[in-house]
Amino acid sequence: MPAEGDEMHSPREAGAVAKKSAAVLTRLREGAPRVHCITNSVAQNFTANVLLAAGALPSMTISAAEIADFVLSADALLVNLGTLDSERSKAIEIAIREANTGKLPWVLDPVLIDRTRPRATLARQLLEHGPAAVRLNAAEFRVLSSSPASSGDDVAAFAARSKAVIALSGPTDLVTDGERAATIANGHEWMGKVTAMGCAASALLAACLAVEPDRFDAAAAAMLILGVAGEIAAQEANGPGSFAAAILDALHKLDGDALLQKARVTS
Amino acid sequence: MPAEGDEMHSPREAGAVAKKSAAVLTRLREGAPRVHCITNSVAQNFTANVLLAAGALPSMTISAAEIADFVLSADALLVNLGTLDSERSKAIEIAIREANTGKLPWVLDPVLIDRTRPRATLARQLLEHGPAAVRLNAAEFRVLSSSPASSGDDVAAFAARSKAVIALSGPTDLVTDGERAATIANGHEWMGKVTAMGCAASALLAACLAVEPDRFDAAAAAMLILGVAGEIAAQEANGPGSFAAAILDALHKLDGDALLQKARVTS
Amino acid sequence: MPAEGDEMHSPREAGAVAKKSAAVLTRLREGAPRVHCITNSVAQNFTANVLLAAGALPSMTISAAEIADFVLSADALLVNLGTLDSERSKAIEIAIREANTGKLPWVLDPVLIDRTRPRATLARQLLEHGPAAVRLNAAEFRVLSSSPASSGDDVAAFAARSKAVIALSGPTDLVTDGERAATIANGHEWMGKVTAMGCAASALLAACLAVEPDRFDAAAAAMLILGVAGEIAAQEANGPGSFAAAILDALHKLDGDALLQKARVTS
Numbered sequence: 016m017p018a019e020g021d022e023m024h025s026p027r028e029a030g031a032v033a034k035k036s037a038a039v040l041t042r043l044r045e046g047a048p049r050v051h052c053i054t055n056s057v058a059q060n061f062t063a064n065v066l067l068a069a070g071a072l073p074s075m076t077i078s079a080a081e082i083a084d085f086v087l088s089a090d091a092l093l094v095n096l097g098t099l100d101s102e103r104s105k106a107i108e109i110a111i112r113e114a115n116t117g118k119l120p121w122v123l124d125p126v127l128i129d130r131t132r133p134r135a136t137l138a139r140q141l142l143e144h145g146p147a148a149v150r151l152n153a154a155e156f157r158v159l160s161s162s163p164a165s166s167g168d169d170v171a172a173f174a175a176r177s178k179a180v181i182a183l184s185g186p187t188d189l190v191t192d193g194e195r196a197a198t199i200a201n202g203h204e205w206m207g208k209v210t211a212m213g214c215a216a217s218a219l220l221a222a223c224l225a226v227e228p229d230r231f232d233a234a235a236a237a238m239l240i241l242g243v244a245g246e247i248a249a250q251e252a253n254g255p256g257s258f259a260a261a262i263l264d265a266l267h268k269l270d271g272d273a274l275l276q277k278a279r280v281t282s
Numbered sequence: 283m284p285a286e287g288d289e290m291h292s293p294r295e296a297g298a299v300a301k302k303s304a305a306v307l308t309r310l311r312e313g314a315p316r317v318h319c320i321t322n323s324v325a326q327n328f329t330a331n332v333l334l335a336a337g338a339l340p341s342m343t344i345s346a347a348e349i350a351d352f353v354l355s356a357d358a359l360l361v362n363l364g365t366l367d368s369e370r371s372k373a374i375e376i377a378i379r380e381a382n383t384g385k386l387p388w389v390l391d392p393v394l395i396d397r398t399r400p401r402a403t404l405a406r407q408l409l410e411h412g413p414a415a416v417r418l419n420a421a422e423f424r425v426l427s428s429s430p431a432s433s434g435d436d437v438a439a440f441a442a443r444s445k446a447v448i449a450l451s452g453p454t455d456l457v458t459d460g461e462r463a464a465t466i467a468n469g470h471e472w473m474g475k476v477t478a479m480g481c482a483a484s485a486l487l488a489a490c491l492a493v494e495p496d497r498f499d500a501a502a503a504a505m506l507i508l509g510v511a512g513e514i515a516a517q518e519a520n521g522p523g524s525f526a527a528a529i530l531d532a533l534h535k536l537d538g539d540a541l542l543q544k545a546r547v548t549s
Numbered sequence: 550m551p552a553e554g555d556e557m558h559s560p561r562e563a564g565a566v567a568k569k570s571a572a573v574l575t576r577l578r579e580g581a582p583r584v585h586c587i588t589n590s591v592a593q594n595f596t597a598n599v600l601l602a603a604g605a606l607p608s609m610t611i612s613a614a615e616i617a618d619f620v621l622s623a624d625a626l627l628v629n630l631g632t633l634d635s636e637r638s639k640a641i642e643i644a645i646r647e648a649n650t651g652k653l654p655w656v657l658d659p660v661l662i663d664r665t666r667p668r669a670t671l672a673r674q675l676l677e678h679g680p681a682a683v684r685l686n687a688a689e690f691r692v693l694s695s696s697p698a699s700s701g702d703d704v705a706a707f708a709a710r711s712k713a714v715i716a717l718s719g720p721t722d723l724v725t726d727g728e729r730a731a732t733i734a735n736g737h738e739w740m741g742k743v744t745a746m747g748c749a750a751s752a753l754l755a756a757c758l759a760v761e762p763d764r765f766d767a768a769a770a771a772m773l774i775l776g777v778a779g780e781i782a783a784q785e786a787n788g789p790g791s792f793a794a795a796i797l798d799a800l801h802k803l804d805g806d807a808l809l810q811k812a813r814v815t816s
Contacts, residue, residue: 057593057609059324059365063477068522073477074394075324078367084398098593100612100636102367127608131618208801210597210607251520253785255602256797263523267475326591326632330744335789340744341661342591345634351665369634518787530790534742 032197032235033278037271039227039236044070048090048225052218053077053106055097055126058211061259062093065215068266069240071222079105086113090225093218094141096134097126104137111144120147120224120233123179124217129154147230148180150217150237156183171196180230182220184213188238192231197282199235201242208255209262216241235280243277244269299464300545303503304538306494311337315357315492319485320344320373322364322393325478328526329360332482335533336507338489346372353380357492360485361408363401364393371404378411387414387491387500390446391484396421414497415447417484417504423450438463447497449487451480455505459498464549466502468509475522476529483508502547510544511536566731566769567812571805573761573770578604582624582759586752587611587640589631589660592745595793596627599749602800603774605756613639620647624759627752628675630668631660638671645678654681654758654767657713658751663688681764682714684751684771690717705730714764716754718747722772726765731816733769735776742789743796750775769814777811778803 049072054062059075066073074085079102086092092114094107114121123146125138135158142149142159153165160173167189174181175193183189188199206212220237227233241262247269248261316339321329326342333340341352346369353359359381361374381388390413392405402425409416409426420432427440434456441448442460450456455466473479487504494500508529514536515528583606588596593609600607608619613636620626626648628641648655657680659672669692676683676693687699694707701723708715709727717723722733740746754771761767775796781803782795 055609056323056590057597060327060477060594063324064475064523064526067475067477074397075322076365076367076394076398078365080400081366081398084400088397098610098612099615100610127610130608130622131610131615133614133618208601210594210601252798253795254798254801256598256794256801259598259797260523260527260794261520263526264519264521267521267523323590327594327744330591331790331793334742334744341664342589343632343634343661343665345632347667348633348665351667355664527790527794528787530793531786531788534788534790 029280029282032280032282033239033275035232036236036239037274039223039233040240040269040271040274042226043222046226047072048222049074049088050091050093050218050222050225051085051089051110052093052095053103053110054093054095054214054218058095058097058214061211062215062218064263065266066218066222068263069219069222077103077106079109082106082109083113086110086119087117089119091221092119092121093124093221094121095124095126095214095217096128096138097214099134107141111141115145120221120230122146122217122221122224123149124214125149125151125155125159126214127155128158142177142179146179147224148182148220148234150182150184150213150220152184152213167196180234182234182238184216188242190231190235190238195231195282197235197280199238199242200279201239201246201277203245203249205249205252205255205258206245209259239274239278239280240266240269243274246277247273296547296549299502299547299549300506300542302499303506304541306490306500306503307507307536307538307541309493310489313493314339315489316341316355317358317360317485317489317492318352318356318377319360319362320370320377321360321362321481321485325362325364325481328478329482329485331530332533333485333489335530336486336489344370344373346376349373349376350380353377353386354384356386358488359386359388360391360488361388362391362393362481362484363395363405364481366401374408378408382412387488387497389413389484389488389491390416391481392416392418392422392426393481394422395425409444409446413446414491415449415487415501417449417451417480417487419451419480434463447501449501449505451483455509457498457502457505462498462549464502464547466505466509467546468506468513468544470512470516472516472519472522472525473512476526506541506545506547507536510541513544514540563814563816566814566816567773567809569766570770570773571808573757573767574774574803574805574808576760577756580760581606582756583608583622584625584627584752584756584759585619585623585644586627586629587637587644588627588629588748588752592629592631592748595745596749596752598797599800600752600756602797603753603756611637611640613643616640616643617647620644620653621651623653625755626653626655627658627755628655629658629660629748629751630662630672631748633668641675645675649679654755654764656680656751656755656758657683658748659683659685659689659693660748661689662692676711676713680713681758682716682754682768684716684718684747684754686718686747701730714768716768716772718750722776724765724768724772729765729816731769731814733772733776734813735773735780735811737779737783739783739786739789739792740779743793773808773812773814774800774803777808780811781807
């Protein structure tokens, strides 16, 4: 991610991000929140396993006839635009309406909107329906925000304008709500070699929103938790295949101490 | 699973369950039955790999135009209600009709019917079309059977009423056809941390039905085979991610001796 | 695969196949071609991970509204007929038209056409639209070619007639364009125990076509790269589950030297 971390806050607050993330992780394990995921067919299996390893309970139906029941009995919602088809499009509309009515936090993941114009248009429309957070990469950010660049200032300005926490994934992740910002330098290059890793990060963000009302803290926790799990996993793995299994193992074992020790956060 | 094992049979019959399961496993390897799976998109990949590891041959299409051809050239059918959409609904209707016409055994897996009313209604309708077996968890059982509880007696009564073998998954699995019952205490807690493990158990049950005409023996074999494979896998794994791979390895290597040695069955 | 290798070329050319494949692998890593995959829902995740491990960039949407955008911004296309449904059928028609208009190479994978007549008919129609290559197994070959057998001569004759390179998977793979032929004896039996391995081979073939204009060389490279990765993976794995992860690790690490040392190619 080309964005530089904004230095809006003192270094002392960096440790605070890790501490809050540890608390979010504890609440995830204890609360076992239900996360309904409208996500692409490539990502469904890995996403479900990431949520289970983190302590959450996934569901994945995309049927228009069933989606309202699932959203209403869930604690958070993920709307991921990958492999968007007519069934998913209908489900998204209903799901967001139900989530907003029921005050359920939801995450928008505008997958690959740099490759398809109808999807970019849809992502911009969905943004107006008030996601709690948007997780995306730099190319997707530039399309969604209509910004030529994705510096920390660009992202913060867009977060303020869209009233959503933005979690921008990259070699260094950036999380900002326009006022606060944190950069998270954890993670491993193999995370970019496992399909659906970003999609799973968005689902984890939704899970964190289910147990943490401060959307900025929830987003920072999700990115830190997955990044630290990735670092631990890389030490066990021989390549991206074994890494995909190892990150689930690491996520399942992860505790607050590991987050505090390994966090490389500036805020 | 809160159900207690019914003590309908002598302990000597417990060993008989393991022996019969070993014979079913041998016939699976030799017969390589074709199992057509209408299953949810989250479970398709893992289910196919479980069937391959056990010696069966999976197919997974859900197209209304093709489903009859696949069912008619298969040896057993799985109907799993997860990620139910319009295409799957149409396919299920055709598939069950063809299976019943062709005397093909089929398994119903009423995934998450505790979360969505239309799906619960569909599951009850499908039950009237005569599945050989139903595999489900306690929450799903209570909805399908309209019972407030899921004790061994409740399950046996429902099996007798519905004329289907019931395989109830949980920390201890219960298999019953209303007259006979077996509890299987094998397995590992990580089986609940891998998405689609229950769905894969249902597919394995369908594979066992393809090679074992006694539906009770087939269901007990499927639950025992997967449970023992899970126990062996847990010794090799570091968490739920590596466990998902290790259970496929264990299933592929599993033989009758391991079943006889490790079975913790009461009947 | 029952086909015998045609001895159309001198042994010296066998080393040439490995050398060319090493060059293709290098170009894959450097070029990071975009491969759009219309593939079955069982195969999507593993296929994406195989492409990422090899250095390519997968996309997977099947929506009729988006498919043209994805194909036009891709470097190669895979058309896999597994889990064929109405959405996929529409997407295939548009995708092939766009690919042909844009001179994009595309691969046809006629999955399981031996099990369903409508799909066999569709596969024969698609063949007339000029795929650069077709990858399939012996049973699928016999249906597609209407040949009773799948000897090297049969396959070469069909390749000449259909003007597509044919890559026939089996214990020994055969690649032929009708004039040239190579047999590749690399690989491991566990490749047949991992679902979607053949589908992933077809996607890798598409990736190789994106960086190698000679379609015969591209097809031979894909089969050799995956076969050698499979052999290396088998040494690390304990069964088909760990093998599926290990082949991704091996593919990610693979270099031209390993190809040259391990290739068992006759041409």
